[in-house]
Amino acid sequence: MIFKHSPRVSASRRRRLLPLLLVPGIAFTTAARAEEGDVLRPYVGVSVTHDDNILGTSNAAIAAGTPKLSDTARRIEAGLLFDKTISQQRLTANINLDHTSFNRFSNLNYNGRDIAANWNWHVGNQLEGNLGATHSRTLTSVQDSVTRNAAVDNGLPNQLPNVRTQNRQYFDGAWLLHPSWRLRGGLSHYELSYEQQGPQIADRRVDDGEIGFDYLARSGSSIGVQYRRADGDFPNSPLANYKQDEVKARIDWKVSGKTDLLFLAGWVQRDHDQAPASDYSGFNGRVNGTWRVTGKTTLTAGLWREIGALDDQTASYSLNRGISLGAGWEITRQIRLDGIYQHERRDYTPSGLFRKDTINYGALQLSYYPIPKLKVLTSVYRTSQGSDVASNDYRNLGVSIGTRYEF
Template sequence: MLSIRYRPLAVVIGALFTFPLSTPAFAQAEEGMRLYGGIGWAYDDNLLRVPENERPFGNKRGDSYRTLEGGIVYNKRISRQRVAVSAKASKVKFDYFKQLDYDGRDVQGVWNWELGRLFEGRAEASYARTLAPYTDFRSDERNLRQQQHRLIDAGIKMHPSWKLRFGVARDEFTYELLAQRFNNRTEKAAEVELMYTPKSGSSVGLVARRLEGDYPFRRPGRLDNTLADDFTQDELKARVNWIATGSTTLQALVGYVRREQPSFGEGKTSGVNGRVNLLYTPKGKVAYTASVWREFAPIESTAISYTLNKGAKIAANWYATGKVRVDAEAVYEQREYNARRAFIGSDDLNDSIRAANLRATWQATRKIQVITGYSHQQRSGAPALGTSKFDANVVQVSANVLF
């Protein structure tokens, strides 16, 4: 499936301090329209990701905040079509850093369609407004990030075992804070895939993809202000979904990627990129996941606009009882930066992020869900770029109900 991913570890874990309350998983199983409401409380002991041994912003590092949200969920199968829509509004209030208070929005719609026996696909659109992470940005000002996503994907069954698929997607990112508007961008992607699916249920495909990024504003500190961070990225990858056994599945999307971004040195870089997931679901109450990846990713920094991320993750899901589930994961990611020009220390522009997350979900009733969680994040830092070492811990509790 075609998608534009803007979730490197630094962004995903960094955004955890807002702990947006997800639409309950049990909402997906019920058809029709439902009303949704939720409340939450969390404490982050390093909300703005302040480096060790520093105490700026009023000599305050940690803060607690409350979340209140409500919305609707609609899920319906109509003949061979499936439509799912969710829309929610949230209000987040901080106890100390009150200037960060904001009203969030999250709207998503997906239409999975089939036409006869030969054609199938999906269309989706989403809009999200939330607080951008402070992992790579030193400030105590509110910086809301808005993302709009649109996607159309269609497949043609040319043979019982062969399918040709086409997809296009468009993502737009805008930032509220003037000092961060250089991160505003539009990413457009198009891909085509030839897929083979034997009777075993496994599949293998060859994917050709082109991604184009357009940055309307120049990044500060550039010597040559005529060059933007616009880029093109061409990919040729193999997609594999191998059902090795009844409990083990290997998923991979790996291949060759060439990225051209004139604002950086020679402007060209290439190599192997991709992600591999191993899913192990033995009989019993515990399921396991392991992932490794090597991918280009954007970064919200004044000095660098993208990184090459290499990472690994292990996770376990324990279904303790029929109503209690515990999820745990550990993640490590190394980020390699590509400097625009040589400077002292530019030959060693790397840092790493480690994260550990633990969450327990209690399905109190069919409609009421209670969640508690703990998250730890630690960055090694890259002194040459002014990104210092820090660590942060977050605790959270929330409850939601589907009427």
């Protein structure tokens, strides 16, 4: 894939429980993957996740006597992977269906799905790109689906789960004009909606397009410039409608055979149709680095300052500044250990909300392959959020164990 852009949907104001075969937010996937040459591969999985503060109850509320409620979620899943190469064309697809059930908040049980298809197309040796679509249905967060007082009084919520559905269609392509020059571009359409009763102000539709021009060095590095335009429509909250323009430099630097750096930085202008007080204009940038220390050890790091879309009922975006550190260690051919730490400051002031949050998140994940097709994962994660709004100041700790078998 050359590139794909979609509206960034980050965590809601409290860390959600994700009873998956991965630590929430960790920078590696556990989805079953068909190796190149595989045509069809089904898989099944099961996992259990326990969170000690499922509602994200604030530290102040706990100090005042409000109980910190925990819960355990069980998830079962089944999926099918398709991967077929025909000449230069590669077709891939993934269908994943799952069911999640909770011990305490049992009426939040729901069925989820994740479907994706992609055509990696090629025309000769100069033109290539992607055409595809994705669809997902997942629970947003337990705390967004319950009435706090009902949960405290009865131990059970009195509302339906707030399930989020996301759909995206995209097309992108690159034209190798010359061995040293490349023209690229793409279009996408994104829709986000919530199924809980009543209008959801966070529902949105975003159409975006991008065009870029790169110089390709013989070393594999590249340097270029790109322009992106996004139009966001919030049908239930028209004040949040916006148009966003970005002009950024993009540098993909192969420092050595073991070290890569990717820079993407420039100017972003976000204008709101009916709420000019929420407009934003300023520098946005991100740098990601990867260092393959040995054949079995990899270190990653990221640094960013950028505005991002939020899955939040109070603001349409925030200005985020953060840093992340990650490490992966293949202890043996059957055992792997991964870890991540992330620190981020979110400033909601540009969107008109006087609030600032600081999130610290860490996770460890241990993967074990007793046999080639069976994977067992154990993970632990911790989130600590500070805020100048007392009700958003909280901590939680979670642990997960799961297994997946590929046929």
